[in-house]
Amino acid sequence: MSQLPLRAQLASALGRTAATLSRATGRGDGSVIGGRVGLMLEPDLLRKLATDRKLALVSATNGKTTTTRLIASALMELGEVATNAFGANMPAGHVSALSGAKHAPFAVLEVDEKYLPEVLDTTNAGIVTLMNLSRDQMDRAAEIWLLAQKWRRALAGKPAHVIANCDDPLVTWGASTAARVTWVSGGQRWREDSWCCPECGGPLDRGGSREMGQQGSVHWACRECTFHRPEPDWVLDGEDVIDPHGRRWRLDLQLPGEANRSNAAIALATVDAFGLDPARALPRLRTVTSVAGRYTTVERDGRALRLLLAKNPAGWLEAFEVSDPRLPIILSVNAQGPDGRDTSWLWDVDYRILRGRPVYVTGERRLDLALRLDVAGIPFQLCDSFDQAVAALPLGRIDVIANYTAFQQIRTEFGRAV
Amino acid sequence: MQSELSIVWIYPDLLSTYGDQGNALVLEQRARARGVPTRIHHVRSSDPVPQQGDIYLIGGGEDRPQILGAERLRKDGGLQSAIARGAAMLAVCAGYQIMGSVFGGEEGQPVPGLELLDISSSRGERRAVGELAAEVDPALRLPTLTGFENHMGVTRLGPGVRPLSRTIVGTGNGDGTEGCVAGKIIGTYLHGPALARNPALADLLLSWAIGPLPPVNDEWYQRLRDERLSAVLGDQA
Known part of the structure; x- marks a missing residue:
């Protein structure tokens, strides 16, 4: 790798600088901007x-x-x-x-x-x-x-x-x-x-x-x-x-x-x-405990929130399998670009497994999820924000399932929890 | 209708890519809310389509499953008999195209449909993806249609059908109209759970099958509709 041609070395170095700047200014992990700069200078x-x-x-x-x-x-x-x-x-x-x-x-x-x-x-x-x-x-x-x-x-x-x-x-x-x-x-x-x-x-x-x-x-x-x-x-x-x-x-x-x-x-x-x-x-x-915030547990006001990411019907099925059926659960759904702007997939998820659990619904597309749960016959509480959902919950352990940008928003609240 | 309302969901193994199950669940919920016992029959593409259903649903899918679905329905004949008998149907996206005389296959080749609707479809130039809003044919007395479309189809309506609606936002059939209606069949590009966003359309299908319906509590349907329509139409909503 030390054999990189000069142009590639330069492209690579400038990309890393862009990434560092991105992180330093709090814009993100820097992985994308750094690579883009590098590829612009050396497409190969x-x-x-x-x-x-x-x-x-x-x-x-x-x-x-x-x-x-x-x-x-x-x-x-x-x-x-x-x-x-x-x-x-x-x-x-x-x-x-x-x-x-x-x-x-x-x-x-x-x-x-x-x-x-x-x-x-x-x-x-x-x-x-x-x-x-x-x-x-x-x-x-x-x-x-x-x-x-x-x-x-x-x-x-x-x-x-x-x-x-x-x-x-x-x-x-x-x-x-x-x-x-x-x-x-x-x-x-x-x-x-x-x-x-x-x-x-x-x-x-x-x-x-x-x-x-x-x-x-x-x-x-x-x-x-x-x-x-x-x-x-x-x-x-x-x-x-x-x-x-x-x-x-x-x-x-x-x-x-x-x-x-x-x-x-x-x-x-x-x-x-x-x-x-x-x-x-x-x-x-066996040393891996969480991956970019997935499966991690964060604390707030006496509540221990375990964060589960689910981006599509198969992912929700897996998250339900991991989730503890005895615990209350917060569900958060967005429909920004990375999530897919179409929320139709909510109808492919079988939410009936949540019956009997306290369910709190939030996220930018909470009304889509609310109707979905209503049709499934699952009682829920609608919350305008994640904070409101947390405040509404009793102290103790809580599971959180969120789709991509909803998950990132929650993770950011906890200092980009890993 | 016999002792219970029978909803037949055609080919969930081939044509249910976009939450199409939602339409069946919404019909079931709204029928039961009126005290009507309801059953959803999932008919896989290897099984015969029952002829005695009240409402038939067919959904969206990829190109290959769409062609397979059309072939199997043509051979099976059950759906055609049910429609001839006067059953109601909601046909969505790929399923909507299948009901016409012809639609465009994966390379744009013409594939014969079931000829249950006087429409013909082909592949358009670009994919239509996004929110759609449309004013429904006043004769149907339904509020603004709202939903999401994701397709490359262009559909021409023949004299045997009427447009379901005129688009305010979105592409629909490609000529300023969206979907069509003929007898007790509704076709639409609003994919997935179109009935979740348009409960009045669900009630229209139900009333075709079981007669006049008392109103039900629509709170969550209305809140979602209001939020989506104002997001898509802004001040026009």
């Missing part, structure tokens, strides 16, 4: 910065930031790791991450689903990790069938080693043109976007034979063509991960929930491709 900067590193790209609808963090934490066992820890997951963010750790021999980059083909072309990454695809912010994101098709085209004919969740049919289809795939059975919690075969459109049959045991519940196969779930090399089995040698590893993560156990299984398979054994990787995965 990302390719140059990626050269000579062992690089993994991580993409999915949900869990990108967390899985990227888990992989990066484990890889530190091997040496310095460059990573876009703040979730700036487009090329400017990648430039920023790589130029911030110029001598790191390893890199792991979270990549927006749409940008994966472009970033793979540019960086020639050796490893690509793919977890799940589901409906997400349809007013600005690509349609997911189309997205999987683009992944197929991008991976075909490249040497990249893909680590993919074979329990998600669309991800399996998107990954299956790759030269080499390690399949991970990471489970699939949200299934509403995969009732039809991505190959032929026929119905997918779920569930396998009795002999398959627990693996039967995640099995799928097309009723009309030959497309079916590949045999996994790695298996998430409850609290354990079984590796390709049949060794069983108890995860014991600090991060809560099945979605994070799935993220950890994928992370273990990914770092294995870097030559790092689970025995060395796991202790490092």
Whole structure:
């Protein structure tokens, strides 16, 4: 990396200065502006910065930031790791991450689903990790069938080693043109976007034979063509991960929930491709307690608020699984650009699971959520602000679920809690 | 209507990309609020469409699922029989286009529809994404239509249908009108839970199926409508 041409070195240095200024003036993490400045001066900067590193790209609808963090934490066992820890997951963010750790021999980059083909072309990454695809912010994101098709085209004919969740049919289809795939059975919690075969459109049959045991519940196969779930090399089995040698590893993560156990299984398979054994990787995965404010607990006026991020129906399903059913809950929804300006997706979330809990509704689009809960028959209290919701709650533990900008607003109130 | 109101949601496995379930839930809530027992039937694309439903719903989806959905409905014939029998239908976005004679496929190729509405659709130049507001045909006596559209379709209305509304903000059919109505069928580009933003439209469908309806408490519907209409229309609202 010290071999960067002069122009790239300059572009990289000026980008870092812009990032520092952005942080110093309190405008943000600086990851995006720094990368933009760098790319303006040297359009080929990302390719140059990626050269000579062992690089993994991580993409999915949900869990990108967390899985990227888990992989990066484990890889530190091997040496310095460059990573876009703040979730700036487009090329400017990648430039920023790589130029911030110029001598790191390893890199792991979270990549927006749409940008994966472009970033793979540019960086020639050796490893690509793919977890799940589901409906997400349809007013600005690509349609997911189309997205999987683009992944197929991008991976075909490249040497990249893909680590993919074979329990998600669309991800399996998107990954299956790759030269080499390690399949991970990471489970699939949200299934509403995969009732039809991505190959032929026929119905997918779920569930396998009795002999398959627990693996039967995640099995799928097309009723009309030959497309079916590949045999996994790695298996998430409850609290354990079984590796390709049949060794069983108890995860014991600090991060809560099945979605994070799935993220950890994928992370273990990914770092294995870097030559790092689970025995060395796991202790490092267990040190991760929160990721950019997600799962963190903050205190205010005698209340302990645990912050959960949920950006789309699949994310809400995961957040509900983590949330403690005995606790009151604050829900906050916005519809700014990064959230998607369309709130239709609220109708894909099954809120009936909240029945019996005290529910407080806030955020810029609280009326959309209020009507949604009213139709679901869930009593709630409408609050004009997050502070008003907190003040209305009894002392003690409280769960908070918010979508993207609503989450960032809350996090900012607590000094950008990490 | 027999002993209970039967709402048939067509192909949630193919055509429910945008919270389309909301329309079924809103109809169910508003029917039950009037003491009408209601059942929602989820009909997957591998299953036959029942012919005895009261209200049929079909939603939005991506290009490939839209083509698959149209093919399967054409072969199945259940929906066509139900409509011939006089059932009501709300067809949204991709589902709206399917009800016409033809619509544009993933490469813009013409794909035959069900011909239940006298409309034909094709792919437009640019994607229409955003809030929409429109004045409804005065004959229907409904308040301003509000919702969100996200589509590339351009739809031409034939003499067999009337425009549902005239757009104030948004693209709709592409010629200053939005959606259409013919008999007991309503088509619209307002995707997802259009009925959540337009409870009067939900009641129109219900009244077609079960007759005149007493009023219900609309507080949360009205507050959302007022907030959205003033955000989109400003002083015009």
